[in-house]
Ligand code: VGL
């Protein structure tokens with residue numbers, strides 16, 4: 448609802464409409480953010496919200512093994528956004544040598560080709576984010592000292608994990624659902640790399656697990672292999688993920 452429409456409505460009717468919308472969206476009990484959103488005002492992160500910072504690692508920025516174009520440009524913005532969140536969780540792509548997602552594991556295969564594995568189609572990547580290497584470290588300029596948890600993923604040799612919640616079989620949990628639920632964190636805001644792979648899969652799995660999910664688009668960058676970025680947005684929006692910009696947040 449646009450702010451200028453408000454004057455045309457009886458105030459009581461507006462409040463009823465918003466309250467009904469909140470009940471439908473399961474947002475009763477945290478009226479400030481729901482109100483702000485309904486009125487088109489910036490969202491203020493609350494104590495039930497968590498910022499999920501996906502894979503801001505050396506491997507995914509220029510100079511790394513699987514560089515995302517402008518992957519480094521979003522780091523200052525992520526640092527600023529993180530200051531507005533009480534709760535921040537980071538993820539780290541964390542592969543074994545000879546990992547199932549590496550093209551080098553399969554003779555004759557090249558990065559960005561695909562193969563069929565037991566759990567489905569796997570895009571093949573250059574060797575990247577190998578456990579314990581400088582390439583796998585968080586970007587040095589990422590400054591979020593109050594981050595509460597680092598989730599590592601993709602650490603099993605035979606299976607990839609783009610998502611922070613479930614491995615690529617769609618059912619092996621990383622433990623993040625339980626962590627967020629147990630701590631009463633209900634709405635997940637996502638930033639980081641790459642929009643069309645680890646951010647998108649994490650956002651959709653957040654929805655699957657029953658969380659509200661907001662991707663802060665200008666604090667992400669994509670790989671965009673073969674139309675993957677447009678497809679990822681279509682899939683995310685279809686799954687009920689909200690696409691927002693950093694300016695939509697009051698931080
Ligand atoms: C990612 C490809 C392979 C990501 C991780 O962080 O988006 N993409 N591994």
Ligand code: ZN
Nearest residue numbers: 540548576601
């Ligand atoms: Zn990976």
